Structure formats: C-alpha cells, structure tokens
Amino acid sequence: MSKEALPQSIADLPAQRASAPKSKAEARALYFNTGNAFNLQLPPVPDESFTAEPAKALHRDTPTSLIACDRSKGLGCDFPATTPLVLARYARIRAGETLETNFAASGVIAYVITGKGSTLCGTERIEWNPGDSFVLPGGCKHEHRAGPADAVLWIVTNEPQLAFENLSPPQLGQAPTDLVHFPADEVQRQIELLYQVGRGEDIAGSALIFSSDRQEAIRNVLPTLTVAMNSLPAGKSQRPHRHNSVAVSLVIQGENCYSIVDGRRKDWSQWATTVTPATSVHSHHNAGSKTAMFLIVQDGGIYYFTRALGFEFAAD
Numbered sequence: 001m002s003k004e005a006l007p008q009s010i011a012d013l014p015a016q017r018a019s020a021p022k023s024k025a026e027a028r029a030l031y032f033n034t035g036n037a038f039n040l041q042l043p044p045v046p047d048e049s050f051t052a053e054p055a056k057a058l059h060r061d062t063p064t065s066l067i068a069c070d071r072s073k074g075l076g077c078d079f080p081a082t083t084p085l086v087l088a089r090y091a092r093i094r095a096g097e098t099l100e101t102n103f104a105a106s107g108v109i110a111y112v113i114t115g116k117g118s119t120l121c122g123t124e125r126i127e128w129n130p131g132d133s134f135v136l137p138g139g140c141k142h143e144h145r146a147g148p149a150d151a152v153l154w155i156v157t158n159e160p161q162l163a164f165e166n167l168s169p170p171q172l173g174q175a176p177t178d179l180v181h182f183p184a185d186e187v188q189r190q191i192e193l194l195y196q197v198g199r200g201e202d203i204a205g206s207a208l209i210f211s212s213d214r215q216e217a218i219r220n221v222l223p224t225l226t227v228a229m230n231s232l233p234a235g236k237s238q239r240p241h242r243h244n245s246v247a248v249s250l251v252i253q254g255e256n257c258y259s260i261v262d263g264r265r266k267d268w269s270q271w272a273t274t275v276t277p278a279t280s281v282h283s284h285h286n287a288g289s290k291t292a293m294f295l296i297v298q299d300g301g302i303y304y305f306t307r308a309l310g311f312e313f314a315a316d
Helices: 052-058 159-164 184-197 300-305
Strands: 048-050 065-068 087-093 098-101 107-114 117-121 124-128 133-137 142-146 151-157 180-182 226-232 237-242 247-253 257-261 264-267 273-276 282-286 292-298
Touching (some): 048 052, 052 065, 052 087, 065 098, 087 142, 117 133, 133 226, 226 300, 257 273
Antiparallel strands (some): 065 087, 087 151, 107 133, 133 180, 247 292, 257 282
C-alpha cells in the first residue's frame, strides 16, 4: 500500500496479509491492530422472555419433542443458542413414551415442570416428580420416559459454549459431573433452612445453590454453569445489582411478579424462560401473595474462575 493511499487512522485499515508469503501457513496469516480489531460490534443479548415455547410444550396436542428457546439468528451465532453460551429447551414427553437425547454438551440441567417419569443415564435410573431438578453428564445418551400422564421438562445445556470453539462433548466417563438428583421436597427443606437462619443485606437474596460431590470445590453443578433456586417472599424485592454472567431463568411461581432491567419493567409469566443480559442492572419484585420461585442458570462458573464475576449492588 503506497504512502499516498494510506488512511488517516489505523482504525480504517483493512485486515493485512503477508506481502510475500513463503508458505501456505504464512498466507493464512491476518494482521489487525488496536484500532480495527476491537471495534467489532456484536448483537446485544436481548432482555426478553420466551413464552410461546412453554405454551407449545404444555399444549396437549404437542407430540413428544424438544422445543428450543433459540435466538441464534439475533445473536449472530451459527448454532442454536438462547444466550451466547447457553441453550434452554422445553421437552414434552407424551404419556408412556420415551424421549432420547444426546446433547453435545459437557453437562445437562433439567427441571420437571409437570408429570412423573424416569431418566436412564448409563446404568443409573432416577424416578422424578414435579419440582425435581437433576443434572446429567454430557457426551452420552439419556432416555427420558413419562409415566401415566404427559410430562414437560425444562432442559438447559452449554452446547453453545462447545460449539463456539468447535469442541466435541466429553467421552463416556469423562464428563465433569455424574447423574445428580435434587428432589423437590429436599429442595424445599433446604430453602426453609435458609429463611430460618436468615441473612444480612450484604447477601443478594436467599438462593439455594445446587452442587455435587465432584464440584464441591467450586460450588457449581458444572465448571462453567451455576444453578440456583431463587425465592422471594410476597411483598419483598431483591436489591438492584449487576454481574458479568448472563442469567437464564425459569419462572416457577411468579404471579404478580416482575423484574426491573436497566430501568425497564419486565412482567413474569408462568413457566417462561427469561434472559437477563450480562452487566445489566436488575432487581426482582414480588407484588403477589405467594412466594416467588425461579430457577436460575448462569454461565457464572467462567467468571468465578477468571476472577471476573463483577458482582456489585447498584443504587436503589
């Protein structure tokens, strides 16, 4: 490029290549700079709620199938994604039928919205009921069978995380988690204990964090994903706060509840999947007469490990 043809700023330079590459490897090289490398504009993660997907999953005419909360087009992803690193789905399983899954993920998180049934993972089988949660290892086949009535599950994976780096799921026996079951009655007992003990205002809410023996050291269910059952008593609000992880939540009980996200009100809808974008200032409010319940999955494990969670309370 001649001196006369040079742009006024390095930010205006196109990607540069070797002037005289001596090999295919040299010819593949691209050169950016501090002006044009960091101005890539990615679509924002939208503050939204998925309501059509649970409605379809709960409709009696819907066959046994998976229904994805997919916003890959709006996110600019080449793979299904709810957020850049997380994919949420609803699974409908007709009475007496089996849904077989084999996700390209390191692990799978599930919550039972309705119905009773069982899940087979390798040589282990669990029986689940409404309100149960469970975690499955990735890289293997799972068989979910409904009982005498139709069942609906909420399923979340980190498939987009693996797809972003074109990684294969773990081989059999090498996943970072085993099959872990969190029954609804035990979850409720643990939540009641939190309220019996109480907390200070320096703690953000009274969330019950799910973990397991293999992940005890990092207190997550997967190295990159955190799962929490959050509760908010009637008439109470959670203080405005922000963090660098995105939150994908399932509204379990949210009558007359809403969130304020970056100054905008977002009303809750039963069984909706809601997305709270990373770094947004958000708070949750219960104007109803029942305790609000919502299951939250975050890609927080990544930020904990890199020491960059960025949690802080905002001004009320």
